[in-house]
Amino acid sequence: MTKRALITGITGQDGAYLAKFLLDKGYEVYGTYRRVSTPNFWRLQALGIFEKINLIPADLVDAASIIEAIKIAEPDEVYHLAAQSFVGASFEQPIGTGDITGLGVTRILEAIRQINPEIKFYNAATSELYGNGSNKPVNEESPFKPASPYAAAKLYGYWMTRIYREAYGIFACNGILFNHESPLRGLEFVTRKISNAVAKIALGIEKELRLGNLDAKRDWGYAPEYVEAMWLMLQQKEPDDYVIATNESHSVREFVEKAFDIVDLDWQEYVKIDKRFFRPIDVNFLQGDYSKAKKKLGWEPKVRFNKLVEIMVKADLERWERWLNGERFPWDAPNYPNETRILTRGLRV
Numbered sequence: 001m002t003k004r005a006l007i008t009g010i011t012g013q014d015g016a017y018l019a020k021f022l023l024d025k026g027y028e029v030y031g032t033y034r035r036v037s038t039p040n041f042w043r044l045q046a047l048g049i050f051e052k053i054n055l056i057p058a059d060l061v062d063a064a065s066i067i068e069a070i071k072i073a074e075p076d077e078v079y080h081l082a083a084q085s086f087v088g089a090s091f092e093q094p095i096g097t098g099d100i101t102g103l104g105v106t107r108i109l110e111a112i113r114q115i116n117p118e119i120k121f122y123n124a125a126t127s128e129l130y131g132n133g134s135n136k137p138v139n140e141e142s143p144f145k146p147a148s149p150y151a152a153a154k155l156y157g158y159w160m161t162r163i164y165r166e167a168y169g170i171f172a173c174n175g176i177l178f179n180h181e182s183p184l185r186g187l188e189f190v191t192r193k194i195s196n197a198v199a200k201i202a203l204g205i206e207k208e209l210r211l212g213n214l215d216a217k218r219d220w221g222y223a224p225e226y227v228e229a230m231w232l233m234l235q236q237k238e239p240d241d242y243v244i245a246t247n248e249s250h251s252v253r254e255f256v257e258k259a260f261d262i263v264d265l266d267w268q269e270y271v272k273i274d275k276r277f278f279r280p281i282d283v284n285f286l287q288g289d290y291s292k293a294k295k296k297l298g299w300e301p302k303v304r305f306n307k308l309v310e311i312m313v314k315a316d317l318e319r320w321e322r323w324l325n326g327e328r329f330p331w332d333a334p335n336y337p338n339e340t341r342i343l344t345r346g347l348r349v
Contacts, residue, residue: 003077005030006077014223014227015043017223018079031053033058034059063111077120078121086188087148090153102156117168122173122234124175125154127218131146134285139288139291173242174242181221190252194209195309196333211277220246222301222311250305254305262310
């Protein structure tokens with residue numbers, strides 16, 4: 001019998017890669033998306049799967065639409081990836097972030113409890129839960145110390161997932177994923193901001209790259225590998241929570257240096273520090289320990305830091321070269337506004 005999966009946030013980086021992964025596994029895939037004036041399906045189109053999935057409009061602040069989506073999809077598995085997912089924006093919209101990113105988890109869990117408690121549930125937690133609590137690698141037993149409204153909302157969702165697992169017997173898992181990137185990453189995230197700008201500078205389209213805190217260190221992995229870990233969690237006999245990471249930490253400065261090296265340019269000639277991109281509170285160091293995932297899921301990362309940066313820079317170079325040659329294809333960068341016109345407290349790393 002064909003398995004059915006419902007992915008919230010299917011238009012995002014992880015949602016698109018997960019949809020492709022599940023389709024390749026033979027799943028019937030459903031996905032929720034928010035109705036907006038300008039549709040955001042470019043990732044699904046870029047992966048060549050837009051016509052293969054079933055789209056359902058829904059909103060995390062509207063419990064009725066969530067219930068409707070679950071009734072329509074009749075899923076065996078729900079992968080909850082949708083959220084207000086930008087740390088910087090959460091300082092500007094703390095109440096909305098709590099409602100969407102925090103309470104949205106509870107709305108889905110409660111819908112599952114009422115409609116079909118046999119549905120398996122994956123919740124996208126985050127390494128931001130740890131905040132500035134440690135300068136050493138962290139695992140599932142490490143204490144949480146959220147340092148943003150986004151992290152606090154995610155912490156609420158993390159605990160509600162555990163509470164529904166323990167109180168109602170729902171097969172519910174938290175994936176504590178550390179930063180994971182790809183050419184499908186949004187331009188709001190610093191890694192893609194860097195790779196896109198480096199490509200444009202190398203081709204003479206732009207002259208500089210403005211960034212905030214270059215000293216922040218993160219554990220960066222490759223998104224297509226991380227969605228496999230999501231799936232593996234729901235295939236186990238018992239539900240549990242897992243850290244998914246690379247066991248390495250690299251600074252934003254290292255990412256910049258490597259990106260400019262790929263195009264044979266000196267990053268110091270092009271990078272400017274802009275105070276607008278510093279956050280009210282920043283997390284200085286995050287590094288995960290995926291030992292439990294390796295032991296219980298048999299999961300390990302394959303793409304490491306240098307290869308990840310190379311993949312992203314070369315992908316953006318190829319896109320801009322194709323664009324300059326007159327090709328048109330599913331992509332986000334040409335429609336992205338100039339950041340100097342946007343008043344913000346920083347991009348997410």
